[in-house]
Amino acid sequence: MLFYVQMKWNHEGRITLDELWEIEEEEARHAQETLDSGYCIGLWKVAAQKRVIAIVDAPSAEELDRNALGRLPMREYLDFEEVWPLRDYTGFAEDVIARYKV
Template sequence: MLFYVQMRWNHEGRISLDELWDMEAEEADHAQETIDSGFCVGIWKVAAQKRIVAIIDSPDAEELDRTALGRLPMREYLEFEEVWPLRDYLGFADDVRKRYRV
């Protein structure tokens, strides 16, 4: 199942900038692993903002929750602003053509 995930760094007054960069380096390694495994379809840093956007291909919401709250190196410094399940548009279009009838 695909999810749109939008996160914001929430580190001000909690860790130093040097500590943030060290932790972000760990997060970068983790991001590469999740991309290589197919769990993360794509991940982007929003220019000029402390914000990250990702498309995640998780088997279910439970696995996404385990990753977000347990596996991310920056889990204590990321605020999840938006998490939206995504539906394939062509599947939706097929339902529209059928008027949502089986």
């Protein structure tokens, strides 16, 4: 299942900048692993903002939750602003054409 995930860094006053870069380095390695495995379809850092956007292909909402709250090195310093399940548009179009009748 595809998810749009928007995260914002929330570290100010909680850790030093040096500590942030140490954790972010771990996060960068984790991000590359998720991209290489296909779990994460795309990952973007928003320019001039402390915000990251990901398209994740998780088998379930539970697995997304496990990764977000248990595996991400930055989990203590990320606010998940938006998490939206995504539906393939062609499937939606087929339902529209069929008027949602099975």
